[in-house]
Amino acid sequence: MKESAELLAFLLQTQTKLSRNSVKSLLTRGQVLVNDRMEKAYNFQLEPGFTVTIRREGAEQKAPFIGLSILHEDDDIIIINKDAGLLSIASEKENDVTAYRQLMAHVRTSDPRARIFVVHRLDRDTSGVMMFAKSEQIQQQLQNAWQETVLERSYIALVEGEVKRQEGKIESWLQESSTLKMYSSSRPNDGLHAITHYKKLQSNKQFSLLEVRLETGRKNQIRVHMQDIGHPIVGDKKYGSKSRVIPRLGLHARILxxxxxxxGKILRFEAQSPKSFFSPFR
Known part of the structure; x- marks a missing residue:
């Protein structure tokens, strides 16, 4: 190509015989290669000299992934969309299929010495956008400057009850109990400082759908803070939920x-909100 452009815009301009949805499907199914690498991000920035190839046979069907799909991959990072129910990484007591193990196998198909590194985690029952690094150096770089590096990290949360305020801020200090359950303290500096912002999207007498933005990223932060304001996340028995209107935890990492x-470029990835989150409002 001869000039800079976002990948989706470039494909729409060049694939004139295809509808917009068909072009998006090419990206979703992993049929678009940029410089021989599969690329799925609509806003991936193309530069002069880049080669874009379309494989008419979908690569996604051949991928051995269970419970995840790759949104973006380059020499430094991998961005995935993780399904609810898939562990990010195995714990000492669990040895199930994990996102980490599958991605390690994926990178080693081209280089047996390749490794991946966890940058941040999503709870097993939380779905959505997640990032891994391809080297320890990149992992440390991202983790050490996480607050400055991450420009937006937002979730969709289905919670119990009708949230009265249109938007709000929750602030506390989080600690972990001996049973590995997080809890809030209102005393300054009594634990890890945690700040959560929320905005109401929809609500009725029984449930509310919230957009939740993290200012800090602590373990179980959203789940604890929703319980703190009396609106636990649907399906989250650990933190006070008594309903199960959908067959999963009502928390989804939508934007990173x-x-x-x-x-040094700004990248933005979005995982579509689960349709089941909207079912209580129909």
Whole structure:
């Protein structure tokens, strides 16, 4: 190509015989290669000299992934959309299929010495956008400057009850009990400082759908803070939920936007909100 453009815009301009939805499907199914690498991000920035190839046979069907799909991959990072129910990484007591193990196998198909590194985690029953690093150096770089690197990190949460305020801020200090359950303290500096912002999207007498933005990223932060305001996340028995209107935890990591650790560009990834989250409002 001869000039800079976002990948989706470039494909729409060049694939004139295809509808917009068909072009998006090419990306979703992993049929678009940029410089021989599969690329799924609509806003991936193409530069002069880049080669874009379309494989008419979908690569996604051949991928051995269980419970995840790759949204973006380059020499430094992998961005995935994780399904609810898939562990990010195995714990000492669990040895199930994990996102980490599958991605390690994925990178080693081209280089047996390749490794991946966990940058942040999503709870097993939380779905959505998640990032891994391809080297320890990139992992440390991202983790050490996480607050400055991440420009947007937002979730969709289905919670119990009618949230009265249109938007709000929850602030506390989080600690972990001997039973590995997080809880809030209102005393300053009594634990890890945690700040959560929320905005109401929909509500009725029984449930509310919230957009939740993290200012800090602590273990179980959203789940604890929703319980703190009397609106636990649907399906979250650990933190006070008594309903199960959907067959999963009502929490989804929808958007992750950040500055790329080496090229310095802003990348933004979005995982579509589960349709089941809207079912209580129909």
């Amino acid at each position: 936007a950040f500055t790329h650790p080496t090229i």
